Amino acid sequence: MSLNLDSSVSIGALTLRNPVVTASGTFASGREFADFVDLSRLGAVVTKGVSAVPWAGNASPRIAETSSGMLNSIGLQNPGVEAFVAKDLAWLAENAPGTPVIVNVSGHSVAEYVAVIERLEAEPTVSAYEVNISCPNVDAGGMAFGTDCVAAATVTAACRAVTDRTLIVKLSPNVTDIAGIAESVEAAGADGLSLINTLLGMAIDAEKRRPMLARGVGGLSGPAIKPVALRMVWQVAQRVGIPIVGMGGITTGTDAVEFLLAGASAVAVGTANFVDPTATIRIADGITEYCHRHGVTRVADLVGAMEV
Amino acid sequence: MSLNLDSSVSIGALTLRNPVVTASGTFASGREFADFVDLSRLGAVVTKGVSAVPWAGNASPRIAETSSGMLNSIGLQNPGVEAFVAKDLAWLAENAPGTPVIVNVSGHSVAEYVAVIERLEAEPTVSAYEVNISCPNVDAGGMAFGTDCVAAATVTAACRAVTDRTLIVKLSPNVTDIAGIAESVEAAGADGLSLINTLLGMAIDAEKRRPMLARGVGGLSGPAIKPVALRMVWQVAQRVGIPIVGMGGITTGTDAVEFLLAGASAVAVGTANFVDPTATIRIADGITEYCHRHGVTRVADLVGAMEV
Amino acid sequence: MTHAADKPAIERVTVIANDPVAAGVGLIVLSAPRCASLVRPGQFVHLRVATGADIILRRPFSIHRAYADRIEILYQILGTGTLRLAEKPVGDDTMDLVGPLGQGWRTPDTLSHALLVAGGLGAAPLGMLAERLAERGIAVTVAQGAPTAERLVARDLFERVARRVELATDDGSVGEQGFVTGPVSRLLAEESFDVVYACGPEPMQRAVASLVSTADAQCQVSLERLMACGIGACLSCVVSTIDGQKRACVDGPVFNAEEVVWNASETPPKH
Amino acid sequence: MTHAADKPAIERVTVIANDPVAAGVGLIVLSAPRCASLVRPGQFVHLRVATGADIILRRPFSIHRAYADRIEILYQILGTGTLRLAEKPVGDDTMDLVGPLGQGWRTPDTLSHALLVAGGLGAAPLGMLAERLAERGIAVTVAQGAPTAERLVARDLFERVARRVELATDDGSVGEQGFVTGPVSRLLAEESFDVVYACGPEPMQRAVASLVSTADAQCQVSLERLMACGIGACLSCVVSTIDGQKRACVDGPVFNAEEVVWNASETPPKH
Ligand SMILES: Cc1cc2nc3c(=O)[nH]c(=O)nc-3n(C[C@H](O)[C@H](O)[C@H](O)COP(=O)(O)OP(=O)(O)OC[C@H]3O[C@@H](n4cnc5c(N)ncnc54)[C@H](O)[C@@H]3O)c2cc1C
Numbered sequence A, B: 001m002s003l004n005l006d007s008s009v010s011i012g013a014l015t016l017r018n019p020v021v022t023a024s025g026t027f028a029s030g031r032e033f034a035d036f037v038d039l040s041r042l043g044a045v046v047t048k049g050v051s052a053v054p055w056a057g058n059a060s061p062r063i064a065e066t067s068s069g070m071l072n073s074i075g076l077q078n079p080g081v082e083a084f085v086a087k088d089l090a091w092l093a094e095n096a097p098g099t100p101v102i103v104n105v106s107g108h109s110v111a112e113y114v115a116v117i118e119r120l121e122a123e124p125t126v127s128a129y130e131v132n133i134s135c136p137n138v139d140a141g142g143m144a145f146g147t148d149c150v151a152a153a154t155v156t157a158a159c160r161a162v163t164d165r166t167l168i169v170k171l172s173p174n175v176t177d178i179a180g181i182a183e184s185v186e187a188a189g190a191d192g193l194s195l196i197n198t199l200l201g202m203a204i205d206a207e208k209r210r211p212m213l214a215r216g217v218g219g220l221s222g223p224a225i226k227p228v229a230l231r232m233v234w235q236v237a238q239r240v241g242i243p244i245v246g247m248g249g250i251t252t253g254t255d256a257v258e259f260l261l262a263g264a265s266a267v268a269v270g271t272a273n274f275v276d277p278t279a280t281i282r283i284a285d286g287i288t289e290y291c292h293r294h295g296v297t298r299v300a301d302l303v304g305a306m307e308v
Numbered sequence C, D: 001m002t003h004a005a006d007k008p009a010i011e012r013v014t015v016i017a018n019d020p021v022a023a024g025v026g027l028i029v030l031s032a033p034r035c036a037s038l039v040r041p042g043q044f045v046h047l048r049v050a051t052g053a054d055i056i057l058r059r060p061f062s063i064h065r066a067y068a069d070r071i072e073i074l075y076q077i078l079g080t081g082t083l084r085l086a087e088k089p090v091g092d093d094t095m096d097l098v099g100p101l102g103q104g105w106r107t108p109d110t111l112s113h114a115l116l117v118a119g120g121l122g123a124a125p126l127g128m129l130a131e132r133l134a135e136r137g138i139a140v141t142v143a144q145g146a147p148t149a150e151r152l153v154a155r156d157l158f159e160r161v162a163r164r165v166e167l168a169t170d171d172g173s174v175g176e177q178g179f180v181t182g183p184v185s186r187l188l189a190e191e192s193f194d195v196v197y198a199c200g201p202e203p204m205q206r207a208v209a210s211l212v213s214t215a216d217a218q219c220q221v222s223l224e225r226l227m228a229c230g231i232g233a234c235l236s237c238v239v240s241t242i243d244g245q246k247r248a249c250v251d252g253p254v255f256n257a258e259e260v261v262w263n264a265s266e267t268p269p270k271h
């Protein structure tokens, strides 16, 4: 039935067969979900955060459940770019050849972000980079870059300088004016933006009088944050010209359509993958169903189509 | 059974018989809840926002439900300070004589905030002011004052200059560094801080392709925001010396205890009043029960007692 | 706080029956002794349909009928809350209500002939009114409209207590084809009424009000608004009136048609 | 994605029975044909206890027993999720599981005598193991400990299939008074085992592991961690090992005791 529907959307030079991608850190590099999801049906696989050298991540406990959401302080644990290339990229090339791979890039410093990209430039199967300047779970770097216009622009420009591939910058919601940051990042050469990363939050164990997370604070995700995410996508879409990958609590096809209407060109599914490992496909089907019901023939026509 | 428990807490010169107060705008001025709540059992009644002249508020729809939360864009509709004095203050003086009244003050400009306080200085039954520099639902003023250190300090200093009563400033969570704003407000003479006001959010009706709220955006409240509120109370408590009234999603006694442990000296109950009109009392009883279970003899001992 | 006898209160309810009455419409019978004994026609309850759920707000529902220790609610499945209501099994005791709430229909002592105008689910708050008026020996005429004959909910109740019932359906499956305003204008021409009580989609209520304004009868309408608190505190349910903004939950939901400043944007997105 | 026969899948389950077996402990029997046919001892399921609820994450539970089209879960009521699980009526079909998940107990072909050490709810993942080992004619000895006699859950199962069962309770209400480590050290002295399988509070597993390290037997432990995804993607369930960080959900929950770098902070706040 999707024959008469054009589901493709574009992020810079990159065309996605449909707008549904995976949210970094919630889908590993796809292998763990291959039992549940036909990876060839995804718009793209956005990998977990990859850093120049291996990162151990934070102490446990690393997650806590909250009302309609969860906190995490994983801290970008990853085996580093070399192991990523050898294991994850190789696996993806073999098992999901037709699906674009967007590598989420982590760093403690501008140099580290650049180092990861420079290393990956040699890899033909990487389609785009998503530079994470918004992780609330690492001390140095991480969110710090995402909360200041100048720092955000600096990282962006440095990454831009070393790649011609589609460059997406992932923004932090823990700021006063996300649209201002978005403008600086656009000016610095980003091809697209993804938002939102998690909201900085905390959960407390009243019985033990301790934070639930070993790190104390963590990133809030899930349906609880959807209203904040929709608002930010909408605000940013008013102010920039580059495409947006919207995310934050997306659980159903209708949620995804709301993000498209607010101005996102694509949507990422994160926490929902933990609740329903088939969430990405269910959501893609939901978008298709919505389009048929509303006589929409091009998903791209929904982008920013909200009447305010 | 609360005989052997000292539930009193202090905010500046003001002593509350227990830490549970009402969150502004969710309890009107108490009259509407008198059928459900013994007002004499509240730590204080924090009134709805009061402005110098009547405000009509925003267009409808003004609320939308979200996962474990709600959005509102009431827009501080109120009949102005004169009507407030004649109707609400008079009613409170007669029907809740022993309960401190904290008036939540709204303004579009510094002069308007000052005007409201100057008028209320003449009223003996006002115990304290809560200056709302964080309302996301008014265009001029409102949140603008709460998202900038200088503006926040200016409003605070101007209000401080015209009253010796306990002055509480209500902070916006829609900022990069709430602790920084808190420090400026403390330096400008505030006796206490209350946080958090609502997170700016949006809900979209996918079928109609319109925002759910007539105003487009609104303030997110309820359990969904509790993790963000706890984190901010904790961050601010590390950086200021003045007492904090903590709020954001408090629904149970345990929730309230979490805020006390994070560093709040008192807690405000908002959205929960809509779900259970007796929420304030249920929560106060829950704190008492917790103290008995943990052998706590002074509620004040719980303030900031979290081990990190 | 002493619960002055007629004041609203929180009351745990038990499901006595819960059955479909038309496509997407159900009738739930609840055991709620206190509310049943206090409620007046046109009042509503604020029902907590779910606890520990992702939806936190209560849902407002008119009381369709009240007798002995029971109340009846006629509900249309519109979204999450009403869907969960429809799934409540007999015996379920997880819900509680706040009520009875609001100002009901006003029935002057001089009232001798009343016209009740029900559009679709608008029949809900009119059921109890029709019964109580009939009990008082007041002549009741009903004009009821719906998309189809099947959707003429509570039609039997009206047929039972009303002197005369005129029907209209969009598809003409019963009564005259078209909106309920058809029968209403005919009735206003043929008979004289002291008060016209109207409930249904707001455009329909508005149309009825303007028809009545030309006749010499008083017109009352029951308005729907989004409601958070249901008890007058949150100002989410404002109704524009010639005397300024009022609250549907405590100043209404029933208003005199003349005082209402009709404002489509105020009506809930659904219904 | 083709579901290779032994791969985990999402499976809707129906509640066949759900009864308390001790204070705060229940046994739920679920119809789950696919999972029942694939599961190996020591594996677990990630159960979606509630939908449309304020809690969104699944809950991991060991499979206590599996037969025909059914699986049994032995659960302790700890919080919201397990409380809701305890409230599930027979016939409920609102839950689904992801499973079977994880690496179960390893049972070498050379295995001839196994010691199963169960502390409290640690009996859960050992029930199926005891049955399957006995079916294979392998000698099973069980050391079980709990706060009280009543809390010796699955004791009957162990008595049924084990060659020998030694008990310990904190209150001495049955067996020797004290921790299960008492019987374990005695058994290790008296008999010789190829493998010791331990599950229970992590301090107890750690104690058992060090006892075994002095004997010449292999020791396997089943570890609990907070789990979001349950399938290896989120890294919320890390276990420190001598080979670095592993994931309890896919590399475990069963680990060889020697490879575990015991780290109390990694264990869930509860249990
Ligand atoms: C005074 C009053 C009396 C009512 N009486 C009845 C009745 O007798 N029978 C009946 O079927 N319905 C009645 N309604 C409408 C009923 O409240 C809504 O249909 C119901 O709240 C929808 O909830 P939902 O979760 O299914 O829909 P959703 O759209 O999922 O609800 C989302 C939010 O919007 C609110 N909402 C959605 N539609 C309406 C609406 N039309 N009015 C008010 N709030 C709405 C819900 O309460 C909830 O807060 C009445 C409304 C009011 C104000």
Ligand SMILES: Cc1cc2nc3c(=O)[nH]c(=O)nc-3n(C[C@H](O)[C@H](O)[C@H](O)COP(=O)(O)OP(=O)(O)OC[C@H]3O[C@@H](n4cnc5c(N)ncnc54)[C@H](O)[C@@H]3O)c2cc1C
Pocket: A065, D044, D057, D058, D059, D060, D061, D062, D063, D073, D074, D075, D076, D077, D078, D079, D080, D081, D082, D083, D121, D124, D125, D223, D224, D225, D226, D227, D253, D268, D269, D270, D271
């Ligand atoms: C592999 C594995 C097998 C398990 N097998 C069993 C079993 O057979 N029987 C049994 O009773 N319990 C078992 N548990 C523990 C069980 O998962 C928790 O008791 C349960 O998740 C608590 O949920 P709750 O909502 O009641 O508690 P809450 O404290 O309200 O849960 C809050 C959050 O913490 C998590 N959580 C809390 N305690 C634990 C814990 N001990 N382990 C993992 N997550 C936890 C919950 O999953 C949820 O995400 C197992 C855990 C794991 C990891």
Ligand SMILES: Cc1cc2nc3c(=O)[nH]c(=O)nc-3n(C[C@H](O)[C@H](O)[C@H](O)COP(=O)(O)O)c2cc1C
Pocket: A023, A024, A025, A026, A048, A049, A072, A074, A076, A104, A132, A135, A170, A196, A197, A198, A220, A221, A222, A223, A225, A247, A248, A249, A250, A268, A269, A270, A271, A272, D234
């Ligand atoms: C467990 C977990 C790990 C995450 N890891 C990363 C990461 O490595 N890099 C990143 O940019 N975002 C990371 N995120 C953020 C998500 O990609 C996403 O921005 C956020 O969770 C909001 O979407 P959601 O509500 O659908 O989960 C992580 C989120 C979760 C829950």
Ligand SMILES: Cc1cc2nc3c(=O)[nH]c(=O)nc-3n(C[C@H](O)[C@H](O)[C@H](O)COP(=O)(O)O)c2cc1C
Pocket: B023, B024, B025, B026, B048, B049, B072, B074, B076, B104, B132, B135, B170, B196, B197, B198, B220, B221, B222, B223, B225, B247, B248, B249, B250, B268, B269, B270, B271, B272, C234
């Ligand atoms: C309907 C509504 C109206 C509100 N009006 C005001 C107000 O007038 N002044 C103010 O300072 N805060 C106002 N608030 C914010 C609350 O006081 C509180 O800060 C916020 O809702 C978070 O608490 P909660 O999650 O317990 O509701 C309002 C909140 C709601 C939901």
Ligand code: FES
Pocket: C226, C227, C228, C229, C230, C231, C232, C233, C234, C235, C236, C237, C238, C247, C248, C249, C250
């Ligand atoms: S619903 Fe809150 S004032 Fe009417």
Ligand code: FES
Pocket: D226, D227, D228, D229, D230, D231, D232, D233, D234, D235, D236, D237, D238, D247, D248, D249, D250
């Ligand atoms: S629970 Fe997600 S990796 Fe183990």
